[in-house]
Amino acid sequence: MTVSVKAPTSTTGSIQLNGSDVLTIESDRSVDIDSGTLYVDATNNRVGIGTSSPGTKFHVSDTSTNTVKSRTQASTGYVDIGMGGNSGVFDTSASDGIRLRLSGNDAVAIDASSNFKFNSGYGSVANAYACRAWVNFNGTGTVAIRDSGNVSSITDSGVGDYRVNFSTAMPDTDYAVVGSCQGISGSDIVDFGSFGYGGSPTVTPTTSQVAVGAFAYSGAGVDTAYVSVAVFR
Amino acid sequence: MDKRIVYTNDDGTIAIIIPSQNWLAESEENTIEALAAKDVPEGKTYHIVDVSEIPTDRTFRNAWTWE
Numbered sequence: 001m002t003v004s005v006k007a008p009t010s011t012t013g014s015i016q017l018n019g020s021d022v023l024t025i026e027s028d029r030s031v032d033i034d035s036g037t038l039y040v041d042a043t044n045n046r047v048g049i050g051t052s053s054p055g056t057k058f059h060v061s062d063t064s065t066n067t068v069k070s071r072t073q074a075s076t077g078y079v080d081i082g083m084g085g086n087s088g089v090f091d092t093s094a095s096d097g098i099r100l101r102l103s104g105n106d107a108v109a110i111d112a113s114s115n116f117k118f119n120s121g122y123g124s125v126a127n128a129y130a131c132r133a134w135v136n137f138n139g140t141g142t143v144a145i146r147d148s149g150n151v152s153s154i155t156d157s158g159v160g161d162y163r164v165n166f167s168t169a170m171p172d173t174d175y176a177v178v179g180s181c182q183g184i185s186g187s188d189i190v191d192f193g194s195f196g197y198g199g200s201p202t203v204t205p206t207t208s209q210v211a212v213g214a215f216a217y218s219g220a221g222v223d224t225a226y227v228s229v230a231v232f233r
Numbered sequence: 234m235d236k237r238i239v240y241t242n243d244d245g246t247i248a249i250i251i252p253s254q255n256w257l258a259e260s261e262e263n264t265i266e267a268l269a270a271k272d273v274p275e276g277k278t279y280h281i282v283d284v285s286e287i288p289t290d291r292t293f294r295n296a297w298t299w300e
Contacts, residue, residue, distance in 0.1 A: 143251050152252070
């Protein structure tokens with residue numbers, strides 16, 4: 001094994017092993033170890049790993065996987081940050097999940113069962129039970145959806161009688177439905193019902209659709225201008 | 234182009250599917266025809282119509298039929 005120090009010009013130099021450059025010092029005092037494995041850009045005060053042209057203060061580049069990988073010594077635990085297709089991906093093997101902390105306290109967490117938790121004034125992180133579908137629609141005149149989430153359509157099945165069709169089906173039929181509807185001037189009580197309305201309260205929910213309705217005290221369906229539905233699971 | 238999908242319920246009344254504009258905008262594959270395939274009950278004959286063909290006076294909504 002031969003280690004040599006070379007200064008081929010007055011402004012550059014290198015350390016060689018068996019005649020090949022291992023460390024190169026460039027004219028601006030930038031240092032290149034193993035052709036970009038580690039690079040110190042002296043002109044711009046930047047460090048690159050996997051690149052000899054770091055674009056930021058600390059630039060890690062792995063063009064083969066587009067991922068920055070951090071491994072434990074035994075390689076069984078990992079934290080990877082990278083690109084998956086056009087998506088940014090944060091992946092970890094940590095069995096207790098992921099925690100984002102503020103001043104040492106958990107603010108947001110994903111536990112080992114993939115439950116998403118957050119504090120947001122609750123006092124501690126707790127499971128967030130998400131609204132999986134919602135819709136606000138006009139049930140009068142030209143029935144129309146004002147806005148919605150995870151709802152592909154509503155089915156107008158009669159006066160005050162609707163079906164909410166989910167874009168992505170629920171995992172089962174054990175979801176909870178809440179809703180409201182606008183009252184009608186000069187009319188008696190208008191109520192919101194799910195799984196069928198007052199006149200036909202026996203519609204069975206499915207994973208792809210739930211029946212909702214607006215009905216009067218008499219049980220008859222009524223059309224109202226504002227019907228809002230939210231589904232939790 | 235505001236469309237509706239109409240089919241007849243088992244009891245002879247008609248059902249009208251109102252598409253979510255959000256769903257239609259999610260993907261080029263989310264067309265009114267795709268919505269019919271997804272949300273019309275299996276085996277039902279359906280018709281895609283312009284919204285202008287649906288009456289706005291719902292006084293006798295439960296008596297509507299498809300002709």
